[in-house]
Amino acid sequence: MIYRNIIFDLCGPLIKIDVNLINQALHQFGLPSAQGYDELHEAGLIKQYDRGLITPAEFAAEACKVWHYELPCDLLWEAWNKVVYDFDVRHVQTVMDLRKRGVKTFLLSNSDVVNAEYFCRYMDQRAGMAFSKLGFDQLFFSCTIHSRKPDVETFEKVLQLGGMRPDETLLIDDSRKNCLGAAKTGMQVHYLADGEEIEDVVKRDWFEVC
Numbered sequence: 001m002i003y004r005n006i007i008f009d010l011c012g013p014l015i016k017i018d019v020n021l022i023n024q025a026l027h028q029f030g031l032p033s034a035q036g037y038d039e040l041h042e043a044g045l046i047k048q049y050d051r052g053l054i055t056p057a058e059f060a061a062e063a064c065k066v067w068h069y070e071l072p073c074d075l076l077w078e079a080w081n082k083v084v085y086d087f088d089v090r091h092v093q094t095v096m097d098l099r100k101r102g103v104k105t106f107l108l109s110n111s112d113v114v115n116a117e118y119f120c121r122y123m124d125q126r127a128g129m130a131f132s133k134l135g136f137d138q139l140f141f142s143c144t145i146h147s148r149k150p151d152v153e154t155f156e157k158v159l160q161l162g163g164m165r166p167d168e169t170l171l172i173d174d175s176r177k178n179c180l181g182a183a184k185t186g187m188q189v190h191y192l193a194d195g196e197e198i199e200d201v202v203k204r205d206w207f208e209v210c
Contacts, residue, residue: 006169009173011109014087014091015084021082022083023036029075045059052113053146081115090199099135105135169188
């Protein structure tokens with residue numbers, strides 16, 4: 001199969017995250033509950049915030065109401081960004097090599113504005129270059145396109161904004177639900193299984209790029 005466009009999921013395929021690290025940090029910063037993130041998810045706040053439907057200030061205020069605890073905003077955001085714990089710098093060369101071969105590369109992530117900004121800084125610092133800008137044609141975050149995976153409309157919107165034909169586009173994602181949603185648009189998908197890296201995908205015999 002020949003691909004002109006590759007859409008990378010950010011969290012999992014590129015950077016490694018663990019929401020339990022948020023829970024731990026919130027608890028260390030004084031939140032009585034050890035499941036702070038989970039409580040916000042159950043309250044529906046995470047999806048609203050990821051979609052950019054509420055501002056960081058509104059999210060922080062609502063979070064404190066859910067917790068019945070006033071946590072200073074600076075500590076909330078510090079805890080929020082603890083979610084990321086690794087970025088394999090091999091991915092930088094892999095993505096840059098694809099671009100040299102004429103492939104358009106994109107990022108698509110369910111991320112709020114605070115995490116999105118931090119994730120880019122984190123990758124850039126680890127890469128020692130402006131990887132988030134030089135490595136991708138466009139970055140699509142749910143907070144800016146106001147739509148989340150695995151909704152089909154999210155993938156349709158990204159295809160349109162990126163000027164991509166679905167039959168020439170591959171999504172690499174570590175969520176089966178996201179892959180199923182993307183496949184409904186006609187694009188090709190690869191589910192990145194546990195222990196598999198993006199390098200394993202692009203080096204396979206069946207994988208060709210223009």
